[in-house]
Amino acid sequence: MKHKIRPNAFIGMLATVAISAVAHQIFSRAAGKSLLDQQRGPRSRSERMKRQLVWALLIGAAAGGPTLAHHSVTGAFDAEDHFEIEGRIVEVEWVNPHVYIHMEVTGADGQPQRWALETAPTQFFRNAGVSKSMLEGDGGSATITGIRGHDKSQLIGFISRITFADGRFIQVTDRF
Amino acid sequence: MNEPIKAASGVMLAALCVASVCAQETPRTPSGRVDLSGVWFGGFQPSLGAVTDGESVCMASCEEIEGSEDVRMQFPPTERPTYKPEYLARVAELNENQVIEDPVLRCENPGLPRIGAPDKIVQTDSELVFLYDDVNGSFWRVIPVDGRGYREDLEPTFLGDALGRWEGGSLVVETVNFVDETWLTDDGAIHSDQLRVVERFSRDGDTLTYQVTVHDPVMLAEPWVKQPATLNPARFEIVESPPCRERSLPLMQDLSSHDNPR
Numbered sequence: 001m002k003h004k005i006r007p008n009a010f011i012g013m014l015a016t017v018a019i020s021a022v023a024h025q026i027f028s029r030a031a032g033k034s035l036l037d038q039q040r041g042p043r044s045r046s047e048r049m050k051r052q053l054v055w056a057l058l059i060g061a062a063a064g065g066p067t068l069a070h071h072s073v074t075g076a077f078d079a080e081d082h083f084e085i086e087g088r089i090v091e092v093e094w095v096n097p098h099v100y101i102h103m104e105v106t107g108a109d110g111q112p113q114r115w116a117l118e119t120a121p122t123q124f125f126r127n128a129g130v131s132k133s134m135l136e137g138d139g140g141s142a143t144i145t146g147i148r149g150h151d152k153s154q155l156i157g158f159i160s161r162i163t164f165a166d167g168r169f170i171q172v173t174d175r176f
Numbered sequence: 177m178n179e180p181i182k183a184a185s186g187v188m189l190a191a192l193c194v195a196s197v198c199a200q201e202t203p204r205t206p207s208g209r210v211d212l213s214g215v216w217f218g219g220f221q222p223s224l225g226a227v228t229d230g231e232s233v234c235m236a237s238c239e240e241i242e243g244s245e246d247v248r249m250q251f252p253p254t255e256r257p258t259y260k261p262e263y264l265a266r267v268a269e270l271n272e273n274q275v276i277e278d279p280v281l282r283c284e285n286p287g288l289p290r291i292g293a294p295d296k297i298v299q300t301d302s303e304l305v306f307l308y309d310d311v312n313g314s315f316w317r318v319i320p321v322d323g324r325g326y327r328e329d330l331e332p333t334f335l336g337d338a339l340g341r342w343e344g345g346s347l348v349v350e351t352v353n354f355v356d357e358t359w360l361t362d363d364g365a366i367h368s369d370q371l372r373v374v375e376r377f378s379r380d381g382d383t384l385t386y387q388v389t390v391h392d393p394v395m396l397a398e399p400w401v402k403q404p405a406t407l408n409p410a411r412f413e414i415v416e417s418p419p420c421r422e423r424s425l426p427l428m429q430d431l432s433s434h435d436n437p438r
Contacts, residue, residue, distance in 0.1 A: 076424040076428050096421070097283065123417075130226075150429045169240075170233045171232075172236065175236070
């Protein structure tokens with residue numbers, strides 16, 4: 001495991017992102033096992049088709065705007081200080097108003113560090129078909145990007161994307 | 177009738193069918209009332225538009241998954257009640273200190289009307305039950321529709337004492353007996369214990385229109401008529417909301433920096 005922080009890596013992208021929400025889309029494509037399949041074991045063809053149909057029926061507005069948070073994200077987190085850390089997800093707190101993901105990384109001094117990373121409410125993940133176990137992954141390494149807290153003395157942040165070792169990812173927001 | 181006329185007639189009939197005859201009927205209960213039962217969603221439901229390629233999930237647009245470059249939608253302007261002059265300074269002060277003052281940010285009951293439309297409605301001939309799967313918790317209201325009066329033995333509550341009545345095909349719910357601890361919006365919109373909230377539910381096919389008017393003769397200069405919300409049947413069931421534990425408020429640097437639109 002390694003630990004790397006890339007502050008300000010996406011300032012340009014941030015500047016282009018207006019406060020908005022994403023309008024609904026209907027899209028589904030069969031491509032191997034889904035995250036759900038991997039978490040819950042093999043499914044029959046009909047089950048997989050049903051799952052894909054559920055995805056296709058997910059209609060509505062997606063995150064990206066103010067409703068991502070119970071409070072203002074930028075009130076607590078620094079929208080101009082982006083991080084990318086690689087480590088192991090050791091705990092997912094399935095609580096409101098924000099799910100917390102705890103990641104253990106190896107610091108520059110070789111010692112383990114534990115980051116507490118805030119993300120969207122449980123309802124948002126549920127509506128997207130993302131379960132707690134999907135956020136936990138398989139216990140292997142993962143990479144998380146997001147923005148750090150204003151308080152730089154704490155290993156805290158707000159998550160924009162989780163990428164698992166096999167390349168699968170969950171993008172929570174495109175604001176940061 | 178020659179073939180072109182037949183074809184044209186068919187198109188016209190199809191158009192009429194779409195417009196009226198074949199429109200989805202509004203469900204009714206065995207006793208003939210409009211049936212409001214079911215799980216409903218409307219307004220902004222972030223991540224319902226999530227897309228996947230079967231492996232990854234985009235809750236917001238991302239380049240890797242086809243279809244996630246979605247059409248963007250602006251939030252509607254925030255609605256605010258109009259206050260009597262003597263309350264404007266207090267509302268402004270609370271607004272400037274929302275992070276400290278807003279009860280919703282402390283995971284408390286959002287109250288009515290801030291909690292929004294019910295997520296699920298259970299209907300009988302004598303009462304309706306509203307269920308809320310809220311970020312702040314799981315809440316419920318019982319709405320008698322059997323002609324009884326308001327109870328006189330109840331202490332004020334966050335969601336008040338409600339009575340319902342049918343006006344034509346619409347359900348009208350009038351709620352009183354509130355505590356004065358909740359806000360009407362996220363920007364310091366306080367109210368008195370004389371708050372009275374009138375909700376109107378009208379169903380047409382699979383469309384439920386939710387209209388709210390807020391009365392507070394003590395603080396508001398005029399009744400606050402909110403923009404109607406449109407809801408549709410949800411394709412999911414509600415569940416008990418996980419515990420609400422707000423932890424990042426101590427990290428806030430801007431006490432007025434709030435963007436919670438409800």
